[in-house]
Amino acid sequence: AQSVAQPEDQVNVAEGNPLTVKCTYSVSGNPYLFWYVQYPNRGLQFLLKYITGDNLVKGSYGFEAEFNKSQTSFHLKKPSALVSDSALYFCAVRDMGNTPLVFGKGTRLSVIA
Amino acid sequence: GAVVSQHPSWVICKSGTSVKIECRSLDFQATTMFWYRQFPKQSLMLMATSNEGSKATYEQGVEKDKFLINHASLTLSTLTVTSAHPEDSSFYICSARHTGGGNQPQHFGDGTRLSIL
Numbered sequence: 001a002q003s004v005a006q007p008e009d010q011v012n013v014a015e016g017n018p019l020t021v022k023c024t025y026s027v028s029g030n031p032y033l034f035w036y037v038q039y040p041n042r043g044l045q046f047l048l049k050y051i052t053g054d055n056l057v058k059g060s061y062g063f064e065a066e067f068n069k070s071q072t073s074f075h076l077k078k079p080s081a082l083v084s085d086s087a088l089y090f091c092a093v094r095d096m097g098n099t100p101l102v103f104g105k106g107t108r109l110s111v112i113a
Numbered sequence: 114g115a116v117v118s119q120h121p122s123w124v125i126c127k128s129g130t131s132v133k134i135e136c137r138s139l140d141f142q143a144t145t146m147f148w149y150r151q152f153p154k155q156s157l158m159l160m161a162t163s164n165e166g167s168k169a170t171y172e173q174g175v176e177k178d179k180f181l182i183n184h185a186s187l188t189l190s191t192l193t194v195t196s197a198h199p200e201d202s203s204f205y206i207c208s209a210r211h212t213g214g215g216n217q218p219q220h221f222g223d224g225t226r227l228s229i230l
Contacts, residue, residue, distance in 0.1 A: 034218055043119065043206050043221035044157075051216040090156065100147045101208075101219055105156040 002027040002093050006104035013081045014112055021076040021107045023091030031093050033074040034101060035065055038088040047089075050074060061085070081111045115141050117209050119222025127230055128199060134192045134225045136207030142187040143209035147219065148180075151204045163190045187212065197229045 003026045013019045025031055032051055036044035048059025055067045065076045074091060088108050092101040116139040124132050136146055144165050149157040161182050162170045169182035179201075181193040190209075194201055206224040211217040 032216060036221070041204075041224070041226065043117070043223040044208075046218045046220060049216070049218050098145060098210075100159050100162055102159075103156045 002031075002095060002099075002102040004091050004093050004102055004104035006089075006091055006107045008107050009105075010108045010110065012110045012112060015083055016080050019078050019081045019085070019109065019111070021089050021091075021109060023074045023076065023104060024072050025074060025091070025093040026072065027093050027095050029095050031074075032096065033065075033067060034092040035059065035063070035074075035076050036090045036092060038090065038106070044090060047076070081109075083111045083113050085109060086111045115209075115211065115220040117207065117220045117222040119207050119225055121225060122223060123226050123228075125228045125230065126197065129196055130229075132194045132197055132227060134194075134205055134207070134227075136190045136192070136209065136222055138188045138209040138220070141209075142212045143190075144187060144212045145210050146184060146190040147208040147210075148182060148190075148192050149206045149208065151206060151224070157206060160192075194227065197227070199229045202227055202229045 005024045034049045035047040038044050047063050048057050050057045050067045058064045063078050088106050090106050091104040094101050118137045120135045146163040148160045151157050160175045163182045163184040165184045171177045184190040204224050204226050207222045208219040210219050
């Protein structure tokens with residue numbers, strides 16, 4: 001069965017500093033990995049995905065994520081954080097079949113001006 | 114980009130009422146849609162997978178007679194919470210995946226906040 005771990009409930013970072021939100025996964029076979037962001041009382045917005053190819057994936061709003069197979073990780077990064085990046089971030093995984101996404105518990109990112 | 118519309122956004126109703134939530138994929142066809150439930154400060158819990166033209170697949174512990182799912186077309190799935198009670202109060206989110214499947218991401222509606230008095 002697939003699973004996702006987001007070890008940090010909360011990440012605080014100063015505006016302009018780089019940010020990292022951590023994610024590790026477990027799946028049989030090759031993983032399909034995703035990051036989503038959720039703002040208060042809203043659904044989830046897709047940020048980026050890794051399916052195959054380059055380990056560094058670039059997505060929306062300047063976010064990127066690096067797939068590391070040996071460490072089974074897919075950490076979300078951004079070189080320079082904005083206050084508007086403050087939100088709840090979810091990492092998700094599924095296998096190659098037509099299966100639903102399995103989500104991590106989420107990490108709340110606070111960017112402080 | 115792919116848009117999923119979920120309606121209504123907020124529902125407040127009395128205990129015993131049945132509530133229907135609609136989920137529409139506006140600019141793509143979705144053979145498969147998913148219904149999630151989210152408790153405050155928690156992750157999304159998958160309730161069921163809805164396949165167009167067939168019965169939904171419910172996750173363990175989800176009452177199928179309580180949460181009725183209908184996926185009558187490639188762009189519409191509905192979730193009906195029957196005889197709702199206060200413990201059914203939650204944030205319900207639908208998600209749709211393009212019919213092409215494969216490596217397509219799931220796109221999410223903006224959610225429905227259900228409050229049962």
